[in-house]
Amino acid sequence: MPYFPPRQSGFNGLHHLALMYGDACQPWTPEILTYYAAHLDDTGRPVDWLFDSFLFLNLASSRGRDYRADINLGTTMSGEGDFFAWCSPRPAEVTDWLELLDFYFGPQGVLATLDQTLEQLVDQVPQPYGHRRNVVLMIPYPHISQRVFGQLPGEDTALNFGVEGQNLDRATRQRLHACSWFVEQLVARWSAGRYRHLHLLGAYWMFESVHRSWEVDDHWLLKELRPVLHRHDLKFLWIPFYSRYTIHLLDDYQRYYFDLAFLQPNVMFYQQGVDLAAAATAARQRGAGLEMEYYLELDEPIAVTAERHTRFRTYLDGGVHHGYMTEAACAWFLGQGSLERMHGHPDPQERVFYRDVYRFIRGTYRPAGCSETPATPSLALAVDLGGTHLRVAVVDERGNLYQRWQVPTPGNRPAILEAMVALLSAGRDWVLGQGGRPAGIGVSTGGRVNFATGEVLDATALLPDWRAVPLGSYLRETLDLPVWVDNDGNCAALAEQQFGHGRGQAHFLTLVLGTGIGGGLVVNHHLVRGTHHAAAELGHISIQHDGPICSCGNWGCVELFASGSGLAAMGQTLVEAGLLALSPPITAEALGRAAQAGHPIAQDVIQRAGRLLGVAITGLLHTLNPQRVILSGPLTQLGDLYLQPVRQTVHERTLPLARVADIWISDLKDPGLLGAAGLVASAVPAAGRERG
Ligand code: BMX
Ligand code: ZN
DSSP, rough: OOOSSSGGGGTTTTEEEEEEBBBBBOOOOHHHHHHHEEEOOTEEEEEEEEEEEEEEEBBBOTTBOOOOGGGGGGTTTTTSSOOOOOOOOOOOOHHHHHHHHHHHHHHSHHHHHHHHHEEEEEEHSSSSSSEEEEEEEEOOOOOOTSSSSBBTOOOOOOOOOOTTTTHHHHHHHHHHHHHHHHHHHHHHHHHHOOSSEEEEEEEOOOSSSSSSOOOOOOHHHHHHHHHHHTTTEEEEEEEEEEEEGGGGGGHHHHHTOSSEEBBBTTTTOOOSSSHHHHHHHHHHHTTTTTEEEESSSSOOOOTTGGGGGHHHHHHHHHHSSSHHHSSSSSEEOTTHHHHHHTTOSSSSSHHHHHHHHHHHHTTTTOOTSSSOOOOSSSSEEEEEOOEEEEEEEETTOOEEEEEEEEEEESSHHHHHHHHHHHHHHHHHHHHHHTOOOOOEEEEESEEEEEETTTTTEEOTTTTTOOSBBBBBHHHHHOOOOOOEEEEHHHHHHHHHHHTTTTTOOOSSSEEESSSEEEEEETTTEEEETTSSOOOGGGGGOOOOOOSSSSSSSSSSSSSHSSSSSHHHHHHHHHHHTTTTOOOOOOOHHHHHHHTTTOHHHHHHHHHHHHHHHHHHHHHHHHHHHSEEEEEEGGGGGGHHHHHHHHHHHHHHHSGGGOOOOOOEEOSSSOOHHHEEEEEEHHOOOTTOOOOO
């Protein structure tokens, strides 16, 4: 069994999760959060992104009431081997739970602050932003020593979590009730928050074991709590304590309790009885991720403080030796306030570790004596499914294409899937033959796609039967690789942003002129996907309110006139009317050749297509006032005959202030494929992308 794989679309690409221990009396600041969101160079300039996911957890409330349920506290951190559950003598009450919600969601709360921090960093970090950052929020532990929890807002019964005076069943139900309420609060307050850069991935369960005895039944509680989270599409995360006594709890963790667990090796904290190799094997055998552990100081009597440096080196090297650096989701315990102090620390070793954490997260860390540059660059398998062709290519993170396969787009869903898997298998075999392993699969497809789940929701007749296709999970299960799926226009925009005329542009839009017209929209450096995954369907802007009906259901869409399929249909009509002699197949390309050969009607049709596209672009410029419009796709080959009327119409019709300097023609050969590969590269730390 593999580790819990990183970068799964169902987990919004989670790879490295930072444990962010908060202090109820001290709000998080953008300055501090920057150290976790970005990697800074020696001068303090953010030069790359760092953690993709953040777990916020507080140990106690401002008045010292415990949220924590720390397995260690019965023994102290240096207690060797004998662990037991710890019941707080000062368990949090409902007021403390409400305080925690405000700590997360208040106007100065950590989520608002993190969102602002990311907003600032987007303009500073010269690397693509990728997914929204994941947020995981701790649910306070309902201690069984809590007899007077208090009344939840709007309820009139005070809750009691202890068994005395009632029974285990009633106590556990009240504990579950409080936890479920907390989850509902998370959901409600999250949607009110409207964070632009954050994704609520799920909740975290603090207790590092699962206890069941005559007075506590966390086993039942957790099994009941998970469906509450799942109803809201949230995941349940856990970081269990590794000991031989407790390891069995991970055996079926995904069946009963949690969606993702990181095994906590504790090599950093205990003198004896700990072994990173054994912990890594245990995690791998149970489909878990791994917790990395380091600290500058801990408020615990740690017997191994003097060995901090050698032990942390073991964790880092182990990532390569045991494979968890690239093959596992990792959680990072870095004590409280370590990372920001390591950056400019007087001890050079701490500064080296600061850089090594970054390298590890990028996947480029190498133990001493190993080569810094990996033998094979990170290769993605890219798919581009359009109305005419299905293409697959092997692409590296710099956008170099190595191999390419292409077939005509099959006419129905099973045939498309079969062909896709066949080409992808060829691609995978090719990469394996080179001694590498593909980092993942990126798919660019026509139609509306839920990027988070990898499902194709809906498509026009250009791709018949291509709706409600769980493409991401199907490919992942069939080929055992992580998969990302997005609309082809969106992929083209990502490709322009990374490799083309969109580099460094805050606002641009792109139109891919192929069988259909795909669109992609970047606003404030971010791709706009829309609330229901249907943003930037720019081919379906209606420019003739009573024009012919389009395969999307609208009338007079620009795609009917200015796309490859539109031009081919018009060529067909002209041929049938005897106005043009073309031998089949009648395509936009054939029409182009006739126009080039001087046929006036063919020229007219193409120029009209250009003018109509210009009308649609004018509307877009008035909506968005972008810096650039980038045109790509096979129709740009029609050259000035088509492009000149586009420019002319835009010039004649657009408000002077909205007029862009020029309409740019893409210099990318395959924006769909490059963007699809980019989905993988921006989620996967790519070798060679590291700076400094
Ligand atoms: C259609 C629509 C868009 C797509 C565009 C370009 C489907 C199947 N397609 O407008 O989602 O972006 O075509 O597609 O709904 P292509 O076939 O030209 O690559
Ligand atoms: Zn349409």
